[in-house]
Amino acid sequence: MRFPYSETVLEHFRHPHNVGKIDNPDGKAMEGSPACGDMVAVYINVDPKTNTLSDIKFESYGCASNIATGSIITELAKGKTLDEAKKITWKEASDALGGLPKIKAHCSVLAIEGLRSAIENYEERHGLVKEKKPTTVEVVRKRLKKVMNPMAGLDLVRTNLVRDIEVKDGAVRVVVDLPPDHQFAAAIKEEITEKIEPLWDVKEVAVEFMA
Amino acid sequence: MLDRRQVYLDNSAVTRLDERVLEAMKPYFFDKYAVATSEFAYSQGIEAREILDGAREALAAALGAASGELIFTSGSTESSNIALKGVALALGNSKGKHIIVSKIEDFPVLHSARALEKQGFRVTYLDVDSDGFVNLDKLRDSITNETILVSIQHANQEIGTIQDIASIGRICGEKGTLFHTDATHTFTRVPLDVRRIPVDLITVSAHTIHGPKGIGALYVRQGTRIAKWVDGGFQEFDLRAGLENIPGAVGFAKAVELVTPEETKRLQSMRDRIIDRILAEIPDTTLNGHRWKRLPQNANISFHFIEGESITLHLDMHGFAVSTGSACFSRSLEGSHVIFGIGGDHERAHGSIRFTFGRYNTMEDVDAVVQTLAEVVPELRNISPLGKRNKE
Numbered sequence: 001m002r003f004p005y006s007e008t009v010l011e012h013f014r015h016p017h018n019v020g021k022i023d024n025p026d027g028k029a030m031e032g033s034p035a036c037g038d039m040v041a042v043y044i045n046v047d048p049k050t051n052t053l054s055d056i057k058f059e060s061y062g063c064a065s066n067i068a069t070g071s072i073i074t075e076l077a078k079g080k081t082l083d084e085a086k087k088i089t090w091k092e093a094s095d096a097l098g099g100l101p102k103i104k105a106h107c108s109v110l111a112i113e114g115l116r117s118a119i120e121n122y123e124e125r126h127g128l129v130k131e132k133k134p135t136t137v138e139v140v141r142k143r144l145k146k147v148m149n150p151m152a153g154l155d156l157v158r159t160n161l162v163r164d165i166e167v168k169d170g171a172v173r174v175v176v177d178l179p180p181d182h183q184f185a186a187a188i189k190e191e192i193t194e195k196i197e198p199l200w201d202v203k204e205v206a207v208e209f210m211a
Numbered sequence: 212m213l214d215r216r217q218v219y220l221d222n223s224a225v226t227r228l229d230e231r232v233l234e235a236m237k238p239y240f241f242d243k244y245a246v247a248t249s250e251f252a253y254s255q256g257i258e259a260r261e262i263l264d265g266a267r268e269a270l271a272a273a274l275g276a277a278s279g280e281l282i283f284t285s286g287s288t289e290s291s292n293i294a295l296k297g298v299a300l301a302l303g304n305s306k307g308k309h310i311i312v313s314k315i316e317d318f319p320v321l322h323s324a325r326a327l328e329k330q331g332f333r334v335t336y337l338d339v340d341s342d343g344f345v346n347l348d349k350l351r352d353s354i355t356n357e358t359i360l361v362s363i364q365h366a367n368q369e370i371g372t373i374q375d376i377a378s379i380g381r382i383c384g385e386k387g388t389l390f391h392t393d394a395t396h397t398f399t400r401v402p403l404d405v406r407r408i409p410v411d412l413i414t415v416s417a418h419t420i421h422g423p424k425g426i427g428a429l430y431v432r433q434g435t436r437i438a439k440w441v442d443g444g445f446q447e448f449d450l451r452a453g454l455e456n457i458p459g460a461v462g463f464a465k466a467v468e469l470v471t472p473e474e475t476k477r478l479q480s481m482r483d484r485i486i487d488r489i490l491a492e493i494p495d496t497t498l499n500g501h502r503w504k505r506l507p508q509n510a511n512i513s514f515h516f517i518e519g520e521s522i523t524l525h526l527d528m529h530g531f532a533v534s535t536g537s538a539c540f541s542r543s544l545e546g547s548h549v550i551f552g553i554g555g556d557h558e559r560a561h562g563s564i565r566f567t568f569g570r571y572n573t574m575e576d577v578d579a580v581v582q583t584l585a586e587v588v589p590e591l592r593n594i595s596p597l598g599k600r601n602k603e
Contacts (some may be wrong), residue, residue, distance in 0.1 A: 063520035
């Protein structure tokens with residue numbers, strides 16, 4: 001038999017580690033959406049004395065690479081300090097899994113982002129954010145790199161769908177190079193709003209489409 | 212990996228060749244390999260011509276057509292390309308540049324329409340309802356004096372819904388426009404007789420009925436204006452040049468001969484059993500397509516809160532081959548345009564699984580795959596944040 005994934009990926013897919021939810025977690029994050037076909041939720045508990053991840057769990061709505069990456073990053077991150085855990089890369093996760101297909105990169109990178117976001121969420125909730133940077137066009141663009149273009153399986157920025165970004169007095173305006181009646185317009189709008197709204201100095205988000 | 216037994220449930224993608232088809236084809240590779248010649252050439256060529264004409268006649272008869280109305284092609288993709296582009300080339304400059312297709316056509320029709328759009332044709336993509344049916348009033352209203360072709364499939368490749376092509380054909384006839392239907396998945400399984408149903412062009416193929424790959428046909432009603440598709444010699448009534456695939460044609464005719472109403476009934480009972488069992492035994496499942504007006508060999512079900520590639524991989528590891536409308540499964544990473552077409556959301560598209568049955572499947576296969584699904588689906592739902600979110 002010939003499967004599209006390595007033995008390690010298949011093993012983590014069939015028997016994923018650290019699956020589930022932590023009640024009242026110290027930090028949590030949800031990345032992705034059904035629109036892009038994959039979602040990952042990451043829950044963490046932190047030991048404040050050592051600043052390490054004492055517990056970590058994940059949930060996944062997604063394909064095999066998404067599930068396997070969720071499993072492996074929880075293994076890699078457990079017991080690490082927050083700073084160490086934040087530095088875990090997709091490459092490290094992929095290597096630990098014996099390699100992932102390139103075309104599946106976006107499905108698996110969500111888990112890495114979920115881990116980082118859960119740690120950020122913990123830091124924000126515990127007043128550990130060192131400096132509050134003002135939101136700029138560059139900050140917005142960076143966040144838009146986490147919004148998938150469902151047609152291409154790559155993010156909006158890389159597939160040149162972001163026509164314009166404006167940031168003015170806490171109001172962010174994003175212009176997307178798609179017609180308003182496009183199949184994915186509503187889903188993309190929702191995802192952009194979800195990613196930009198939590199920024200500390202953003203008051204409103206407007207997503208516009210090209211006529 | 213877990214289970215050695217292989218159960219193939221993707222018979223709408225391709226079917227296993229029937230040995231009897233291969234036996235029928237064999238002589239035309241070895242003893243009788245001559246090219247079909249004119250009736251004034253050597254005897255081997257004349258015999259080849261007669262064999263080809265015999266296969267053509269048998270296939271045409273299966274559609275209630277005359278043998279002069281059927282051209283052989285390399286398969287359904289080519290047949291649909293000829294239908295759309297051949298009509299466009301023949302009528303685009305005289306009658307008009309408007310074509311109508313449904314939104315849920317298979318890619319050969321859909322992408323031919325898109326290609327013609329780039330050449331300056333106007334294409335109407337008709338919506339379908341939640342079962343996948345084209346609205347006949349909307350179709351009637353969409354046809355203008357400029358409309359040269361309506362192309363609406365006989366049954367859908369993914370969700371199996373069978374269109375009312377008799378009514379569609381009548382509307383096209385009243386309005387004076389040509390009607391093409393893609394019958395790739397219905398041919399020999401769902402009745403289609405051109406003496407009773409007003410269709411001008413029909414796409415059929417051998418690969419879905421245990422025939423060989425690489426052979427299909429296009430029915431072209433007598434008198435239909437269509438441009439030459441491949442230039443070269445004068446084969447296929449001067450529409451498609453090229454050396455005739457005589458073993459393929461013979462195999463195609465044999466495959467048609469082997470399909471029986473009893474077999475189709477057997478496939479339908481497998482279809483009904485898998486639909487009934489999954490909907491009854493696995494919660495949060497939705498049937499895609501009409502419950503009865505659907506291909507006898509097709510079941511398509513969405514498993515909510517989970518993603519199709521994960522389901523297919525689990526099934527694969529248990530020995531079952533099925534397909535899904537999930538973006539993750541496809542090369543394009545796009546969710547099924549058919550499920551979106553019937554108003555489904557992303558989650559329904561990504562969680563849709565198509566089971567298609569064929570000659571070599573049994574009722575035990577149905578029960579085995581349902582059993583495996585009953586184990587695998589809860590496992591995946593246990594991992595999914597969606598399932599729990601909806602339970603809370």
